[in-house]
Amino acid sequence: MTDRILYQFPISHYCEKTRWQLDHKGLGFRIHNLLPGPHRIRTRLMARIDTLPILRDGKRTVGDSTRIAYYLEKTYPERPLLPEDRELRARVIELEQQFDRIGVHVRRWLYGQIIDRPEVMDAMLTPYGLPAMVQKVMTPVTREAVRRLYRIQPKAVMRSEQRVEEGLALVESCLQKGNGHYLVGDTFTLADIAAASLLAPLLSPVGTPWDIFDESTLSPALQAQLHKLNTRPAGQWVLARYGQDR
Ligand SMILES: N[C@@H](CCC(=O)N[C@@H](CS)C(=O)NCC(=O)O)C(=O)O
Incomplete structure (x- = not known):
């Protein structure tokens, strides 16, 4: 054990x-x-x-x-995620920090679209095996706490949408500069893990904790936006990393 x-x-x-x-x-x-x-x-x-x-x-x-x-x-240096080369290593560290900041905006933008859907609080609370009555009472309390904690308010959500866009554009510019496969150099690094995991809720790869919606039940505007995300190079890249490296 x-x-x-x-x-x-x-x-x-x-x-x-x-x-x-x-x-x-x-x-x-x-x-x-x-x-x-x-x-x-x-x-x-x-x-x-x-x-x-x-x-x-x-x-x-x-x-x-x-x-x-x-x-x-x-x-645990085996299977390293930081390159030996100093320049590549510095680039990985920089990207890891950038995607960490983007993660805050991914969370805010997405909650801004779906926080009132019952699936969201179910995904958050069901893993604890609470008695049904307790989960029912906790659901609205947790939802409002999440709304306050992460500032899920229209103006902030709009600003976060812009930051999410910057994150996706950053992935795409790294792919264009590099081999189109990994963000830095030829190998899988911490930058790939940070970018793919922190953007993943937007793409809800199959089997991940965000794979909770029947998309056809979302509003047509959100469906269109998610479809666009799924088909653009950054979205395809996140899905490829989940398919091949996760
Ligand atoms: N910079 C932190 C961010 C982690 C973070 O924001 N975690 C959220 C969940 S996604 C959390 O624990 N929120 C609870 C709270 O703030 O009370 C990290 O990289 O670990």
Whole structure:
């Protein structure tokens, strides 16, 4: 039994980034899902932060997907995700940071479109196996807390749409400059994991926690927007990374 534990929310794309890295490195881990809201008691005690993921690796506790990424690269150098070459390595680090910032806007824009759909709170709360009555009471409370926490308000959502567009354009410009396969150089790196996982909720690759909608039930405008995302090169790239490298 491994004593590596990932504290997470199943539908968090930052948690997905860490899961992907652990899987890529072949590092076994157990999952511990924390309940949104009360999670902060645990995260503050463990790592003095409010967010997940947090990784417990034996006696070490590391919080924040970026800090976890560098901890894992340093501690488990097999199947490296940071190139040896200094220039390429610097580019990977820069892109990882850029996509981390874009992840905030992906979350806000998407919640802005779908937060009132019942599937969303179901995906967030069902993994905890709460009694049906408790989940029913928690659903509107959690939805409003998410709306406040992530500023899901029309103006902010509109600004985030622009930032999402910049993130997609960044993927496309990297692909044009490079081999069209990976974002930096010829190999799969942390930049690919960061970009693909943090953009993935927009594409909801099959089998991921965001694959929760019958798309035909979404508004025609949103269906059209998602279709455009799916067919443009950045969208195709995310789906290809999930198909080939996840
Ligand atoms: N920079 C952080 C961001 C993580 C993050 O935003 N996690 C969200 C879930 S997607 C979270 O834990 N939110 C709960 C909260 O803020 O209380 C990382 O890379 O780990």
